[in-house]
Amino acid sequence: MSILYFIRHGQASFGKSDYDSLSPVGELQSRLLADYLLSSHMTFDAILVGPQQRHRQTARPLIDACQEKGGTGPEIVEIPEMAEYDFTTVLRELIPVMTAESEAFNRDAGLMFTDRKAFQRLFEAVMLRWVGGDHHLPAELTWTAFKARVIRGVETLMARYGRGKNVAVFTSGGPISATIQEVLRLSDAMAMQVNWQVVNGSMTRFKCTHEKIMMASFNEYPWLEMHADREIITYR
Structure with a gap:
């Protein structure tokens, strides 16, 4: 049996022109994570990284530390299936529809x-509308299509690393919650609500073989809780 450690990226740059880049807090979260894993003598056979810049930046302190130790080190692989959903397009398409329906939503849109x-x-309302299927987005941008892509990635992990391996997977909250949904058979709305609880720089564990997968832990972040500044525990 193997253990897959799904790690959410550190805090991204909310409100900046380049959201897909870690904030200073996100960089600190990533360093604290790497330091904790190394001090716990945790080793990985492979480190898989989603395609977004924030995934790579979050993985970098751990990858650098593993490579500095010498030897062959873990295998480093990019896994495109672990990309986050395209929330900017979802927001762009659904906000005008929902603004026309609700004055309160319209006020939030002006302040977003x-x-x-x-x-x-606003984000929570749009995402629940999205996963509920009440929209006219192209098929490839639906929650259903997103889930199917993530599960293909999980099945690839199981096929390749399903026996006696420790594998770190740096990704986003969406792929983590979609995997939890598949494993625990949650509804779409419940999966999105789980998504909102995933802390930046946290870790969720799954145990797997080549044939089956089960959840072992959710949303661990002691490396953040031990820090003097509790404001480094973030959700967005």
Whole structure:
């Protein structure tokens, strides 16, 4: 049996022109994660990294530390199936529809780039609408298509690393929650609600063989809890 360690990226740059880049807090989260794993003498046979820049940046401190130790080190592989869903397109397509339906939603839309709470309310409403299928997005942008792509990636991991391996997978909250949904047979709405609880720089473990997968832990982040500044525990 193998263990797959799904790690959510550190905090990205909310409100900046390049969201897909770690904030200073995200960089700190990534270093604390790597330091904790190394001090715990945890070793990996492979480190898989999703295609987004924030995935690579979060993995970098651990990869660098493993390579500095010498020897062959873990296999480093990019896994495109672990990309996050295209939330910018979903927001762009659904916000106008929902703005026309609700004055409260319209007010939040006007504040979404300056007020985190307004953005959170708007984002949650749009995402629940999205996973509920109440929209006219192209088939490839639906939650159903996103889930299918993530599960193909999970099946690839199981086929390649399903026996006696420790594998770190750096990804986003969406692929983590879609995998949890598949394993625990959650509804789409429940999967999205799980997604909102995944902390930046946290780790969720799955045990797997070539044929089956089960959840072993959810949303671990002691490396953040031990830090003096509790504001480094972030969700977006």
